[in-house]
Amino acid sequence: MPTASRRRDTPPPRTANSEAEVLRGFLDYLRASIATKVEGAAEPQVRTPAVPSGTSLLGLLNHLIAVESATFLGEKVTDWQATLQPAPQDSVSDVVTRYQATVDRANKVLDECTDLGAPLPRPGRSGPSPSVRWALTHMIEETGRHAGHADILRELIDGTTGR
Numbered sequence: 001m002p003t004a005s006r007r008r009d010t011p012p013p014r015t016a017n018s019e020a021e022v023l024r025g026f027l028d029y030l031r032a033s034i035a036t037k038v039e040g041a042a043e044p045q046v047r048t049p050a051v052p053s054g055t056s057l058l059g060l061l062n063h064l065i066a067v068e069s070a071t072f073l074g075e076k077v078t079d080w081q082a083t084l085q086p087a088p089q090d091s092v093s094d095v096v097t098r099y100q101a102t103v104d105r106a107n108k109v110l111d112e113c114t115d116l117g118a119p120l121p122r123p124g125r126s127g128p129s130p131s132v133r134w135a136l137t138h139m140i141e142e143t144g145r146h147a148g149h150a151d152i153l154r155e156l157i158d159g160t161t162g163r
Contacts, residue, residue: 020136055149072135
């Protein structure tokens with residue numbers, strides 16, 4: 001069992017009072033939390049499944065790239081299971097950088113969305129779009145769920161805990 005290496009815990013954000021600022025603040029908090037969990041994790045453990053489902057730390061972040069891209073950028077994903085597998089040539093740095101770039105692109109879309117009840121703009125996608133509010137809430141749930149998985153996987157790798 002790895003020796004515990006504790007990081008100082010980062011508390012949830014104190015945001016302004018508008019609904020949009022609260023939702024965006026919590027989403028950005030969770031995004032930073034999971035990226036931090038993956039940064040600095042050792043190879044090959046970062047990509048080695050640590051549970052019977054085949055989930056790995058790097059796979060979780062790779063999956064969240066696909067979820068952010070589908071939700072906010074309108075990109076189509078044909079095989080969700082495949083998103084949990086990082087490419088063999090991808091380093092931790094590659095996946096973290098790609099995640100941060102995807103988040104930046106998603107935030108640019110969100111910056112243009114002033115009405116949380118309006119449909120999320122998704123160019124190139126047919127069919128109804130979810131509301132901005134729904135998309136933000138979904139990404140908070142999805143990112144939070146996988147950040148929790150990442151907490152456990154990182155602790156199994158090297159004992160690192162904390163947000």
